[in-house]
Amino acid sequence: MKSDNKPSVCVVGLGYIGLPTAAVIARAGCKVLGLDVSQKVVDTINRGEIHIEEVDLDGLVHGVVSRGLLSASTEVTPADVFVIAVPTPFDKNHAPDISYVLAAGRTIAPVLKQGDVVILESTSPVGTTEQLRDMIAEMRPDLKVPGVTGEIPDISIAYCPERVLPGRILEELTNNDRSIGGVTPRCARKALAFYKRFVRGECVTTDARSAEMTKLVENAYRDVNIAFANELSIVSDKMGLDVWEVIRLANRHPRVNILSPGPGVGGHCIAVDPWFIVHGAPEETPLIRTARGVNDHKMHHVIAKAEALVEAHPEAKVACLGLAFKANIDDFRESPARFVTSRLARKFGSRIHVVEPYAAELPIEFTDTGAVQIDIDDALETCEILIVLVDHDVFRVVPLAERADKLVYDTRGIWPDQPRVVREEEARLKLVG
Secondary structure, three states, rough: OOOOOOOOOEEEOOOOOOHHHHHHHHHHOEEEEEEOOOHHHEEEHHHHOOOOOOOOOOHHHHHHHHHOOOEEEEEOOOOOOOOOOOOOOOOOOOEEEEEHHHHHHHHHHHOOOOOOOOEEEOOOOHHHHHHHHHHHHOOOOOOOOOOOOOOOOOOOOEEOOOOOOOOHHHHHHHHOOEEEEEEHHHHHHHHHHOOOOOOOOOEEEEEEEHHHHHHHHHHHHHHHHHHHHHHHHHHHHHOOOHHHHHHHHOOOOOOOOOOOOOOOOOOOOOOOOOHHHHOHHHHHHHHHHHHHHHHHHHHHHHHHHHHHHHHHOOOEEEEEEEOOOOOOOOOOOOHHHHHHHHHHHHHHHHEEEEEOOOOOOOOHHOOOOOOOOHHHHHHHHOOOOOEEEEOOHHOOOOOOOOOOEEEEEEEEOOOOOOOOOHHHHHHHHOOOO
């Protein structure tokens, strides 16, 4: 990759991170090929359209595709830089699954050439970048691979995790600081030169294992702090307190900043990444493991409270507000709202009405439950019970006059002026705690 020319780039994986990343790189003037296993995704992007919901992404993709800077394919071709942005889920035992990363490595290995840079962006357990390196070295013995050869390497391999917030991905891809971990310092410098083409934030170089751990630590930190808020909300329920009032007052302390509780923790990052640390050091991570347990338990606590409320009013129609894992996005991965609502739908059937403005249809687990999808206006007109699970803006702006006569279970604290009907109902039914 010559420093005076803009490199050609291949982004492997065109999901919630890969597609915005490919578009931002293309906006910087690089010719980008997006690689994906889905022909439908490829065709959508080649029409200048998008298959995910993200602020301003549609206009950006349309623009770079129209200018010939971004195209998509299911077949890999040679490039100067390869960016891997594929999923890294965990299995039923919470062990990390890096098979998609290794599959991406096997896909690009045949077309690698001298001077290429390979960058892994997928959130990964410590040591994954080295496993990727070793696989490439095995597949391409003709290449001098960094960390394996004793000579000047032919290619560079690095790890640089994304750290973005859904709904602000384009802005944060550009402006957030980046941690760039090289297999060797030389690899880190090569990757640094690439990221400086489109990142305004500070790019800090380190080794690959430290960069991998940094991403996991960032999300585990968030998970632990959310667990405190969620546990506090359960304690407040037991004591008959308003957790939102308690947090509001406690946060007036200059060194206290308690986060907001909710129905659990979702998304591919915070609900998943802490397990990668636990898996790597099971005996040394009691706090991180406990936080995961607290946040997972919160979903069941919400289900129990919601079920009791619905059972106490057998003729009432119920509206569950939201399925996404956070506000104003269409991402339902690991969503506690989705889990809670599907459980209620399986138990109460057609009494459950689902309001999710970012879903064209209900997910597969709602099939044959009898639950139906409606909009917020229909919910306010026809449903007596409202269960707030996601703090979408369209829910926040509902005035008290339209919900004052409703039974409301607000897991997000978006309606502090709501009459405390649910709490009184719980006291009467001895449901607190």
